[in-house]
Amino acid sequence: MTIEHADRFLVARLLRGDEDAFTEFFDRSFAPLVRFALPRVGNEDAAEEVVQTTLCRAVRKLSSYRGEAALLTWLTTICRREIATYFEQRKKVPPMTDLSDDLPEIRAALESLGTEATMQRREVGRIVQLVLDRLPGRYGDALEWKYIDGFSVAEIAERLALAPKAAESLLTRARAAFRDAFTAAYGVNA
Amino acid sequence: MNDNENDPIATLVRLAGRRPALDAERTARVRRAVANEWRASVRRKRWTRLSAAAAVAATIAGVLLMRPRTEPAAAPVVAPLIATMGATKSIDWNGGTLRLDHGTQLRIDTPRTATLIRGAIYYANERPGAAVTIHTPFGDVRDVGTRFEVRLRDDALRVRVRDGAVIVRGTTARAGTELVASRTAVTSRTIATSGDEWAWIENAAPPIVLEGKSLDEVLRRIAIEKGLTLQRSGPDQILHGDVPLSVNEALDAATAAAGVTVRIEGDRLIVRGRS
Numbered sequence: 001m002t003i004e005h006a007d008r009f010l011v012a013r014l015l016r017g018d019e020d021a022f023t024e025f026f027d028r029s030f031a032p033l034v035r036f037a038l039p040r041v042g043n044e045d046a047a048e049e050v051v052q053t054t055l056c057r058a059v060r061k062l063s064s065y066r067g068e069a070a071l072l073t074w075l076t077t078i079c080r081r082e083i084a085t086y087f088e089q090r091k092k093v094p095p096m097t098d099l100s101d102d103l104p105e106i107r108a109a110l111e112s113l114g115t116e117a118t119m120q121r122r123e124v125g126r127i128v129q130l131v132l133d134r135l136p137g138r139y140g141d142a143l144e145w146k147y148i149d150g151f152s153v154a155e156i157a158e159r160l161a162l163a164p165k166a167a168e169s170l171l172t173r174a175r176a177a178f179r180d181a182f183t184a185a186y187g188v189n190a
Numbered sequence: 191m192n193d194n195e196n197d198p199i200a201t202l203v204r205l206a207g208r209r210p211a212l213d214a215e216r217t218a219r220v221r222r223a224v225a226n227e228w229r230a231s232v233r234r235k236r237w238t239r240l241s242a243a244a245a246v247a248a249t250i251a252g253v254l255l256m257r258p259r260t261e262p263a264a265a266p267v268v269a270p271l272i273a274t275m276g277a278t279k280s281i282d283w284n285g286g287t288l289r290l291d292h293g294t295q296l297r298i299d300t301p302r303t304a305t306l307i308r309g310a311i312y313y314a315n316e317r318p319g320a321a322v323t324i325h326t327p328f329g330d331v332r333d334v335g336t337r338f339e340v341r342l343r344d345d346a347l348r349v350r351v352r353d354g355a356v357i358v359r360g361t362t363a364r365a366g367t368e369l370v371a372s373r374t375a376v377t378s379r380t381i382a383t384s385g386d387e388w389a390w391i392e393n394a395a396p397p398i399v400l401e402g403k404s405l406d407e408v409l410r411r412i413a414i415e416k417g418l419t420l421q422r423s424g425p426d427q428i429l430h431g432d433v434p435l436s437v438n439e440a441l442d443a444a445t446a447a448a449g450v451t452v453r454i455e456g457d458r459l460i461v462r463g464r465s
Contacts, residue, residue: 017232026221031212044216049273052220056277059228063235128206140209147203175199182202 008067029075032133040083050086054079131181139174272296278394284322286315289394310341312391328371329359346372352383352417384417384457397434408444412437413459424463
């Protein structure tokens with residue numbers, strides 16, 4: 001099942017009033033949206049406000065989600081508009097932040113870099129976290145457990161309530177998804 | 191799987207470090223707000239889908255049976271912060287209903303006290319001895335069994351009383367009174383207790399379910415929500431219908447089912463049997 005197809009299915013369940021679907025929807029989208037909004041609005045209170053508005057608006061117009069892009073991409077588009085509204089209403093100027101994932105010219109510059117050594121470690125780290133946020137299911141968590149926490153496949157399997165074979169398979173898919181997403185979005189081979 | 195030092199994916203993920211964890215309290219707060227909005231949206235869609243059928247049936251036999259909707263979520267005994275952005279909200283609090291206008295932030299401090307941080311709230315409680323206090327930067331608003339709105343502006347606090355009385359910095363405001371408290375003074379004037387300025391409160395009202403209620407009971411509730419005095423004649427009757435309705439939907443459904451006519455004149459809701 002493609003991400004968009006899985007997301008369409010999730011939205012269909014949400015429209016039917018499925019509580020489990022809401023939990024999945026919120027758990028999958030809240031943290032990535034906060035991490036998207038935070039550097040753009042500058043503080044946690046504002047990020048909370050913007051993300052809450054985004055999600056409230058999204059659940060009201062779920063029926064307009066066509067599955068042409070991933071659900072998180074759709075939510076991010078709404079969030080971007082809410083951030084603009086946030087600053088317009090307060091007659092404030094958005095903070096100057098380095099938002100390379102948002103600017104095509106910087107994205108192009110990243111693509112031209114080619115080697116990891118020439119990139120700013122912090123910027124690469126932030127991009128990697130954005131990619132992890134956008135991976136489907138628990139892929140991002142699984143990769144963090146594996147490579148940051150050093151968990152074994154058996155430990156990851158236990159956390160995901162999967163058989164070890166299934167966890168191993170999930171990690172393989174997570175790596176492939178990470179490689180594809182990182183390469184597709186930023187043109188840098190992982 | 192290769193996760194040694196030369197594995198570029200392992201290197202990148204380690205380089206990035208763990209994604210920052212989010213504050214649990216914030217997460218829970220937003221989850222609650224979004225869940226409420228989502229459930230309300232699902233209910234509205236159900237209502238929209240079924241309203242056409244309900245309208246037809248109402249002309250024949252009154253209000254149709256439809257899927258039930260839950261009453262507004264009860265506020266936790268102590269909730270750190272309730273915020274509304276694009277929508278109004280109604281919650282149960284201290285035996286009454288607490289409504290929040292768009293763009294409001296309210297912190298529930300204790301079961302009987304809350305702090306209005308911004309925006310406007312409306313509190314309605316018919317229960318005697320259940321007084322609440324709303325803290326604001328311009329002073330406390332203490333009710334003595336009433337229905338009132340508190341709106342916080344940059345330069346002042348505005349309190350409008352629909353029923354009963356409230357006390358603001360030692361000044362008592364009774365029904366049909368508006369108090370404006372700035373940093374230096376409290377002024378009052380007489381106001382209407384119905385009309386457009388109160389519309390958001392009606393829109394934020396908890397849903398009305400007709401099933402098993404008398405026509406009189408429903409009309410009284412509608413009159414209260416609209417700030418009107420009910421004036422009606424004719425026999426009472428029991429209504430049916432599990433659909434949660436807005437105030438205007440309930441008025442339409444109840445009067446259609448009972449075969450009565452309704453009109454508003456001044457501050458009166460006049461209901462008469464069809465001749």
